[in-house]
Every structure is written in C-alpha cells, then in structure tokens.
Amino acid sequence: MSHFFAAISLILAGGLLSLVLARHHVFSRAVSAILISAGCVWGLVDAVAKLSGSVIHSASFPYLNLFFLAFEMDKLSVFFLVVIFLICLLAAVYSFHYMDDPNSSVKTAVTGFFFSLLVVSMALVVTADNMITFLLAWEIMSLSSFFLVIYNYHSAENRKAGFLYFVFSHVGAMCIFAGFGIMYGYTGSFGFANMALIPETAKIIVFIFCFIGFGSKAGVFPFHVWLPHAHPAAPSHISAVMSGVMIKIGIYGILRIYALLNFHTPVFGNLVLAAGVISGILGVVYALGQQDIKRLLAYSSIENIGIVLIGIGIGMIGVSAGNPLMAVLGFSGGLFHVLNHAVFKSLLFMGAGMVVHKTGTRSIDALGGLLKSMKITGTAFIIGSLAICGLPPFNGFASEFFIFMGGFKGIALDNVPFVMSSIAVISLAVIGGLALACFTRVIGIVFQGEPRSKAAENKKETGSSMLFSMGTLAVACVVIGIFPGIFFKMALSAVSALNLGYARIPLAPFEHIAGNISFAALLFLVVVLVVTGIRSVFYAKKPLSRSGTWGCGFTQPTVKMQYTGSSYAFDIIGFFRAAAPLEEDHPPVTGRFPAATHYKSRVYDIAERYMNMVAVRPVMYLFDKLRWIQHGDIHLYIGYILLAIILLLFFI
Amino acid sequence: MVEIVFLTPFITGLLAFVLPRTMGRQLLVVTGVVHLILSLLLWKNRPDAIFAGYFAVTPEGLLSLLVISLLFFLISIYTITYLKLNNLKAENVFTGFMLLFLSTMTMVTLSDHIMVLWIAIEATTLASAPLIYTHRSGASLEATWKYVLICSVGIAMALLGSLFLTLAMDLAKVDVPMSFSALTPVAELLDPVWLKAGFVFILVGYGTKMGLAPMHTWLPDAHSEAPSPASALLSGVLLNCAYLGIFKTNKIMVAAGLGDFSGTILMTFGLISILAAATFILKQNEYKRMLAYSSIENMGIIAFGTGIGGIGVYGAVICMIHHSLIKSSLFLSSGNILLGYGHRLITDTGNLAGRMPKTFVAFFAGFAAISGFPPFGIFIGELFIIVGAFKAGHYAAAGIFIASLCVIFAGFANQVMKICFNDAPGTTPFAEKAGLVWPQYILLLTSLILCFFIPDALYQTIVDAVNAIGGGLQ
Amino acid sequence: MESILLWLAAVFLAPFFSAVILKIKAFFAGKKGPPLLINYYTLIKLFKKGSVYSKSTTVVFKMGPVISCATALTVLLFLPIAGHAPVFSFNGDVILILYLMGLGRFFTIAAAMDTASPFEGMGAAREAYFPIICEAAMFMILIFFYRMTGALSLSAYFAGTGSLALWQIAGAPLLFIVIAFFIILLTENSRVPVDDPATHLELTMIHEVMVLDHSGPDFALIELGSFCKLFFYAAITSQLMVPFDTGLPGLGLVLFLAGLLIVYMIVGVVESAIARYRMDKVPQFVLTSFALAFFATIITLELIT
C-alpha cells in the first residue's frame, strides 16, 4: 500500500503548503492545486492498477501502545478510491481558477488545507480496517468538511448550514459509535474480523444504528435535513466533492457493515429499499421546488442516493431471496450509479459554480439565456442534465438500466420480494420522469430563453482550468454511457468484495447487457446522424431568416413574460402537496388601476418541519423546565448535598 | 524526598506576599519550571516519602501531578502577559495564592493517608477562595461565598466518610495505618456496611469539590468569576484532585469486592452530571459559564467511565488527562476573548475568526477537542467509555450517555459558532501577544500528540493506575 | 430483411393512418374532411420551405426536431410489426424504448423553452408533467407482461405467437391492460381528451403550442416523429386486440392492418365524442390507466400462483 500512502501524503503536503504560503495568493493556490491533483493522479493510477489485481493489500501501524491503525484495500475500497481520487482531482484543478479572489487569500489557503484533509480522510475511511481507524478518519472527514461548509461565514444562512451540518454529522457519528460499541460488546475487540459471529438480533440493531449514522452522512430521507443547507454553502468545487463523493462514503459504510455482518436477512433489504424509494422520490420533488440552483442540485443528490439505495436494496433482497443474478445486478447497478452520479453531479455543480461565479446570483428565476454567452458551460451542463435524468446514451441510463434489470428479476419472485421490487421499479420510473421535469426546468430557465435580470446578461465564461474539468466530466458522461462495459466491470469487482457467498461471479451475462446498451446507444447515434443528414439535405441553400419569437398575437413581448421556474414546477409540486407543502404569498390584484403586487412561493421540507416539532422543541421544553434547579439560592444548594446523601443511604 | 515537591511552591508562595508587586510574575514562572523539573524527577525515580504513611507516590497521583505541573508552568507563562494587560490591585496576593494553590494541589496528589488527603483537599479550597475573589466585585464575592461554604460543607461530609472508614476498621479489628496503600490489601476484611457508608459520604463530599451534579452548584459561579488563569487551574486540575480522592476510595471498594456498588453510584452521578450540564449549556449566554458546565459534563464522563470499569476506566483516565489540557486552554482563550471584547455575554461577542484569528484557532480547536473530535485525545477516551459501557451491558446508560452528549454538542456548537462567526457588534482591534496564545497552542498540541502516541513510561503509569481498580483493556 | 421493409412501410404509412383520424372526425362533424393523403401533402410542402428562427433560440432549438424524430424512428426499429420479429431486439429493449421517448421529450421541451415564449413554456410544463404518470403506468403494464412472459422485450410479447399466448394465460386482466394502454396512447400522443391538436387557443394546448416556432423541414421532422410515435402505440394496441397468428403471412398482415385501422378509428371517435378535460383533471384520467394495470397485475397473481 506504499503507493497509496505516498499519494495521500502528497495530497496532505499540498494542503499544508497552501497554508504555509498563504500570503502569496496565486503561488499558494497553484502549489496546492498541483500537489493535490498530482497526489490524486498517483492514487487513481494505483487504485486502477489494484482493481485489476486480485491480491488484497493491507497495512497496519501500532497505535497507543496496544492498538493498531489497520488499513486494507479490498475491491470495494479500491472502487470507492477510484471515485474519490477521480473527482477530487478534477475538483482540485477546477479550484485553481475558481478560488481567485485575491482579497481572501488566507481563507483560500485554509480552504485548500481542509480540502486536502477531506480528500485524505475520505481515502482513509474507505481503507480503514478496524473501528478506531474508521472512526478516526470518519470524524476528521466530518470536521474538515465542516470548515469547508463554513467557508463564507459572513452570511447568516451559511452559519445555519454549518451548524446543522455539524450537529447532524456528530449525531450520526454517535449512532455509529453506538453500533460499533454493541459490536465491541460482543466481540471484545476493535477489529472488523469476527463481526459475523455476533447474535442475529444484535446484528439487526447494529445495522439499524449504523444505517442511521451512515444515512445521515449520505443524506437519506429523513436524515438529509443538513444537506440542502450545507452543500450550497460551500464553494462550488467543494460542493462537487461533497455531493459527488463525500455522501457516497455513507453508502460505502452501509455496504461495508452489510458485508461485515454477513447476515442476509430480508429486513435489511426492505429497510434499505424503502429508504431509497422515499429519498429518491421526495428528493427530486423538493429539487423541483427549489429556487436556488445549488440547493436544487443538493436535493437531486438526495434523489440519486435514493436510486443507489434502491439498487443496493434490490441486491440485498436478491441475496436474501437466494437469487444471485438479481443480487449482483442490484449491487453492481447501485455501485455503478455511485460512480456515474459522482461524475455528472460534480459536473453539474461545477457548471452551477461557473454560473454563480460569473453572474453572482444563485436564484434560478434571475437567470436565463446563458447558453448563448457560456457555450462550453451550457453544453456541459446540458449533457450532465441528460445524464442525471437517466436518458440514453448517457451514463445515468446505463446504471439505471442495470438496476431495472435487477428489479425485474425480483418481480419474478413472490410475496414481499415481488411487492418491494415492483415498488422499486415503479418509483425508479417516477423518479426518472420527475428528474426530467426538474432538469428541463433548470436548463430551460437558466440556460435558455432570454436573461431575466441584468445579472445574467452576456456574461463570458473564463478560467481554463474550470472549463477543462467540466469538459473532461462531460466527455466521461458520454463515454461511460456508450461503453459502460469496462466501467461496469469495476463495480462488478467491487461486488465480489461483499462476500455474498457466491464463489465467483461470471462476467458473461453482464457483459451481454452492457453490450446491448452500447449497441442501442450506437444505433441511436447512427439514426440521429441519418436524420441530421436528411435535414441538412433539405436545408441545402435555403433562406434562413431570424426574427422575434411568435408572441401568439401579442406584439410587445418582454423578457418578464417568460415562463418562470416556479410556475413550471407548480403543477407537479401540487400533485405531491402532501409531502411538499407549497406556501404562496400574493396579495390579490384589486381595483381598476391595481397597485404593484408580488408573488412569492416556497416549498417546505416536511422532514425539516417535523424535526423541529418532534425533536427540537420537546427537548428544549424539557430542559427549560429543568433549569430552575440552579436558581442561585445557597440554602437549597446545601440541601442538594444533604438530599444526595440521604438518597444514597437507602442503597447501603 | 517527596515532600519537597509541594513544599517548594509553599515557600515561594509565602515569599510572594512579601516581595514587591511585580516580582510575583517571574516567581510564578520560576516556580513552575522548578516544580515541573521536580515532578519529572519524582516520576523518573520514585523516591520514598520522609513521612511514609502520610505521603506516597502512587501512579494515579503521579498522573495528576504531571498534569498539574505542566499546566501550571504554561498557565504561569500566560499569566505574565495577562497581569501586564490588566493590573490587579493586590497582585502579589493573587500570585501568592496561585502558588499556595499549586502546593496544596500537589499535596493532594502525593498524600496517601486518608485524613491527610482530606486536609489537602480542604486546603485547596481555602487557597483558591481568594483567587476567585480577585476582582473584588459583588458577583465575585457571591461566587467566593458559595464556593467556600458549599465546598466546606461538602468536604465536611467527606471527613465524616473518612471517619466511617476508621469505624469500619475498628469493627473489623483491622489494625493498619489509615493510608490507602495500607488499607487496599486488607480491604475485604473491613466491615462492608460502614465501608459503603464511608464511600457514600466521601463520594458526595469530594464529588461536591469535583463538580458532580447535584453538588456542582458552586462550580459555574466560581469558574466564571475567577480570573481566567485561575479558572484554568480550577477547572484543569482542581477537579482532578477531587476526583483523585474518589478514585483512591473506589480502589478500596473494588479491593473489598464492592466494586459493583461503587460503580453503579459513580455511573449514576456521572449521568446526572452530564444531564445537568446539558440542561444549562443548551441556552447558556455566558461563555465562561458554558465552559464551566462543560467541565461538569466531562467530570460526569470521567465518573461514568470509572463506574463502568474495564476499558471504561482507561477511557476515563485518558479523558481526565486530555480534559485538563484542553479545558485549561479553553479558559485561557476565554480570557483573551474577555480582554478583547470586554464582555462576558456571548451576545456581546462575535466574529472572533476575523478579529482575533490566533485566539480563534485556539478556541475553536479547543471546542472541537472537548466535544470529542479527533485528532484530539478526548475522542479516544469517549470511544473507550462508550464501547466499555456496551461491553459491560449497560445499554440504557450508554444510550442516555450518547443522547445527552449529542444535546450538549448541539448547545455548545451553537454558542461557540455565535462567538466565532456571528457579526461582531464593534470592531475594536486587539493585538494578540504571543504570550496569550502560545500556551494554548502547546496545550492543544500536547493533547494532539497524546492522541496518537503515548510514551511507554506514561502508558505504564496509566495502566498501573487503571489496573488498581479492576480497569484495563482486556 | 422483411422486418426492415416492414419498418420502412410503417414509417411511410404512419402519416396515412393519422389522416384516418381526421376523416372520422370530419364524418362525425358531417363534413367531407381532408383527403386521406393530406399529411403527405403537408410534409412535402414543409420540406420544400425554408425556416424562420427566433432570435432567442440556440442550437438546442435546431436539435429538438432531429432528436425527437430520431427517437421515434429508433423506437419503431424495436417494434414487431404484424407478428414479425422486429429489426433489433434484446432483453430489456422495452426500458430502452421508454427512456428513448423520454429523451425525445427532453429535447422537445428544451426546444420549446429555448424560444423564451410564455405559451411554449406553459406547454412544456404540461409536457413534463403528464408523462410522469404515464411512465408509472407503462412500467406497471411492463410488470404485468414480465409476470406473464418473464422477458423484457417487445418481440417476446408481440412477435409470433407471443400475444396469443398472453391471451391464453390471462384473458380477463389483459382487457384492463388494453384499456390502460389506450389511455396512455391518448396521453402520450396528446390527443383528446388530454390535449386537443385542433384547438386554436394556445393557452389550452400541450404539444401543438410547443412547436409553434418550428417551421419548414424542422416542423416536418417533428410531424413525422409524432406520426411514428402514434403508429408505435397504435400497432401495439392492435397487436393486443388482434392477436391471432394465422400460418400464412398475408392474412396476418391484413388482420394487423385491420386492427390498426380500428384503433385509429376509435381514437377518431373518442376525439369527436369527448371534449378535452380541464388540465387539472388530466392526472386523474391518466391515473386510471395506472390503476387498471395495477389491478390486472394483482389478478394475475391469483391466476399464476
């Protein structure tokens, strides 16, 4: 594993140097970006190499005299390492031109440092091989990402975001502590080794605790409340990493625990699948309701985590129902979607970052027509949107296709598995449709039509490094979409590390499916080419004139008349009003010469509301009631002492 | 030659009263250095006491002694700058009592005789009372009054408890010197009923001093009113000294086979303290009080861990060491905040990150450390305590423990983020002198290093201390 | 080879069948109505013309027609016509087909949003909304078919004796499926009662309003695409309605065409009989198809297990 450690130490060095050189703005940015990306490349190459190899690498260092910091790189870890290093590499490159505010050079340097720390800690989490190591890396990951969220602490909402994130990550960590504690209680050692030996009821409790803990990091509904606040608050390349990679570490945790417990009860599968379905649908519905482009993307991350969980849930159900093909399809589909989502979500966040960076606003309804002035960004963003809607021939479709195949395998079963997998299939379809609505909305409002405000008018896209990262990711979306085979193999090899008890997974059927996908994609491209050809034939030397849009008889159209994002989403939100209450505020127009009026609407997240009502308020109330005990009167203070003694004397 | 370690600061303390005002500052540092060297020597070659039977070198005592002298040394460095910046009327009284305080605490760590321990602990109360009253304000007077009275009454209970121990010896016709080291081997001979009674009284008595709820009531007042270096000492080491008394008594209990009894009581008090801390941290609007309550929380954690036994005790000791390091650094930073903003209320502060970056780093790092984030040691301690609780099968207790830790973290984080990031009311620049930040940095650095690497000698000492009460890692 | 011929035939006949609908409507309105070849005339006319593009539009606007037409053509490639094996087919092609149609929709919507016209935006919003429920229903039907056949390709359902086999296994629930599928047909192809292609008030349109700004060959491509799409759904419906697999190919083809004509006629009848629903009633209408498919599946559970 020496390569691995060399890589992460290189990354860490980049972070530290950026702190040391904080005073020289450009220099420190350059150094940190170069070192970090170099480290990422190294790690990526190493990981890819290990992916093909069969030997499991491990290392361990003595820690606190009689414990060990143990690391192990099995296929699952390596798969996630590939994702981590790939995305972080591009994010680091992107950051060079993105963090170009010379007035906040120190803050930039600090961001660089914590970014490198985040990358390293994530890499360590996925390679950790005992509880101490895992929790150590996990907590450092939470802490460093917190500092990245709080980057721009001058705005109150970012502070709130940071606070929420801090609390949620700590509570989540505590749940994991509890889960591990129970395991320790049975095994009596911090090692992951003999975790499969604990009794089954304990296994279920442990899994539930860990699922809550990891789920709160992954943004599973209803533990996602922090996510839509925190991800927009961070700088965009950080949002890309957090949404693209960090939340996947939660998925990794769930998979790892599942593999370690090695207990194939249907409970796990149904639990995970249900969570996935809920997060998937509600995530995209809320995304549809957002005004802030980065919040929208954050919610859509929740949706995609839902899809991943649906895949994994199908896999677990497949295992418990003894249907290997279904199991492998589900797991590998989920893992494949982890990779794909990492690619297109970070692409989208980077695109959004460019938009925000240039226009200075995150409100969708203030933008418009950016595709004309930001060609590359717009194109990349459109490709990303197509991918995230799971449309062929892009990578999102590939992974969803595998999950569908797994789901349909489950439909051949009976009773609960049948019901669950039908739900999975239907909800996948619905999610797809909603995602389409959501992202046509983003594209249509932000990049097309006419600018809705001064902010959006002819803003040029600059920053070669930013464009490079986006371009690379966009190309990746297409390539993976057309040739999913090799990339899917990575996911498949990761599945082999889940010790599902299948001797070795045959490649043939999956290669066949992948082949079908690429065949269909190519076929479609051919047809498109043909049609384009026909079109160009018909347009050969024809007069093409340009004029205003047909206003349907209205002669003075203005940009204000364009359809807004809110109205675009209105009907669909209305359909889900039970889960996504929509609050409107518009004073009615009165009189013959009505005064100026306005319309405000916002969609509420029920989880957020209920968290307040169910968790926060009661606790506050309880502790408020308790506060009288410290009322400043010394007589009663002495009374407490006496009381304590008297009470204790009863137990003698 | 054990006694010299606490006699030195005693003499210099008396000296400080007669020396001119500002001489005391240098005296503090000098004594700190000497004390550090002496205790390191003590640690290296464990000598016998002249008054054997009264004093002895025990592993748990050594641990707290090392912590004390390291802390005192760093705090004394801080104090120089602190005293330069705000001139106290009776400065040499302050320095003098600081030194006496040091000597009494050292005496606690070295005393072996039950009654001597009591004397030493009571003496710490008396030596620290004037420190709390340094500012001569009505509030500080009230704090001092409560501190002295409540602690004296509490510690009187401890005296009663010690008497019960002697009674337990009488009834069992055990005739050994009344020292912990002599009693522990013959513990199972002692009369169990009076032994339990003694433990209960001693727990409540020293628990008052340690700040276990519901006897903690004096603690927030005293810590918030005392000048920051004094608060740092109070919270960093005084509480440990009181804990030492309970620890030693618990040793006897365990040896007498009453470990479950004492363990249960300790766990209960620990949980109550944590809950009490949660209650008041949640809406606390005074940062020094908030830190004080967090001390109560940590004392609760330590008591809880001690009660669990097994790996929990190891965790408790680790928590004790790191809590001392971190909490004292936090109190010193809070002193800087007070200097910078001139207000005790959190609502009057803000934007610490922008206005006092150096202090911000120390303060926030301290906060992260105290709430159990790596790479600081409390993380390991809490982890061991939690897993220990589950291992011992106290599921409900562990649940409450974890839940209340979450609540406390929420409240603490809320307040700290207000201090650090909220928009500041004013923008008076504040020059952070090196002397005001480096002690904190060193303290935190120590905690950070100890989180990853514990020297074998120190580790051995910890293990000796832990094994004495059936603790340990297997 | 012959399947390719059939495919070409389908592409070329699609406009004709759409004209049937117009005829029927005219008949019910007591008019003579346009000639049956009207659609060919329009297409040719459009292909001859040049185009006017809105200043607000970008390349996406030009891609819209191409992609939507291409998707329709690709989809037809997977469709077994008159019981013959389709040109291409693999396990899971149904999912591909549904998502290809999604792709087409994506670009139609994008092209509409590209024009910055409020009306087209309105249409786009509806176009994004209703198909969500359709897809749910489609997948419900798919689940049904999968329960029946254990395969995920149209050819498995409709090629050769496939559809007949379906009837033999589960006759009664299949009736539900036919109705459900017909409802989806109406919605997906924006026919009455979901949308009225013949209305003249942009506010009430869905599909027509989205293509307002297209002209010339672009518009022709769109039209062709929609004809093919309608043909696709109609073909499947007719397969379900006329599943008989006679040995001799000629007869089979005839039956198929007959079924096709019937479907188009029914569409025409529906258009003349029912008025367009209010927009907020449409979801319920579509949900009924989902419910039907759902019930069908539940019943089959009884039949099979």
Add this chain to the structure above:
Amino acid sequence: MILHTVNILSSLVLLSVLFAFGSSRIPALIKVIAFQGIVVSIVPFFIGHDMETGGMIFTVATLVIRGILIPLSIHIAIKKVAIQRDVFPVIGYHASIFCGLVLIVAATVISRQLNIPSLSDSRLLFPTAISLLVTGMFLLMARRNAIAMVIGYIMLENGIYLMGTTFSLRALHIVEFGILLDVLAGVMIMAVILQNIKQTFDDVDTTLLRTLKE
C-alpha cells in the same frame, strides 16, 4: 452508666442544640458554639482515651481553637461590621424547636440501631454528635443570615469532631491537628468574606447573594 460525666456533658450539649434552634440572636448562637466547642474538646478526657502528653497538648489545643479562637473570630467579624443581630429564619422558631426535638429523638433511635463498640458506657454521646451535625445542616439551610450559616458550619464541624472522638481510638493527633487548622482557617476566611459581604451589600442577608444563576 447513670450520672456518668459524659452523659451529663452530652445532655448539656443537647440542650444547647435545642437552644440554638430556638434562638433568634447571633451573639447567643456564638456563645452556644463556644460552649459546644469546649465540651466536645474535653470529652476525650472522660471516655478513656489514653492521656499521654501528646494527647494532653492536643486536647488543650483543640480547647483553645474550638472553644476560643473560632467563636472569637466570628465575634470580631460581627463587631467589626456592627450587624443587626437577627438570623432571618426561613423556618419559624417554634417550628425549628419542634424540628429539634424530633431530631434528637430520631438521633437517639438511630444510634440504638447501629451497634458501635466503645460506646458501651456513654450512650448519649453518639446521638449528641448526630444532632449537632444535623443542627449545623439545619442552620445552614434554614437561616438566611450569613453569620448564622457560618455558625451552622462550625456546629457541623463540632459534631463531626465529636463523632470522631467517639469512635476513632487510634487518633493520630498530628493529623487531627491538621484538620483542626483547616477548620480554623476555613472559619477565618468565612469571617473575612462576611466582612466583605457587609461592606459590599451593607447587609448579611443571603437573599442578596442570588444574582448568579443558571
């Protein structure tokens, strides 16, 4: 057993306890604690502790400190600050006296329960110690006057000392002396605080000392 000196002394102390419950004036209370101090420090003479020189010296020292120095320091404190001499009872005097009676009975009963050797001939001693103790607690909790509270603390200490003398036969005088010094220092510090309280708040009513809370 009958007319044993110790029992006489103890009963006297019990009387003083009752008096302490009832009295409303600080000086009276001071006299009470002075008396109790003297008594508790001479008790060892009569319960057969071996009286070698060390013991003698120690007893005398105790007598001086408990009987004279401690009350004196409080007395001086009051003189210095000329406090109006009321104890501000939280619980009324009659109720207090009743409490006292109940308490003494309870103490006697309890000490019957616990069989403690070396109390064979002086039955009253243990109850006395307990009641002293609890009276101290009572004063601490039921009197708002700061001085009364300090007096309560002293009474508590006396009680503990008495209890100690009753059953710790191997009293290491040096240790006991240390304890004594601690108590003395404590009381002196309290006296100083009392003066400061008087100067700062111009009163010793502890209801003024309730600003620090939560």
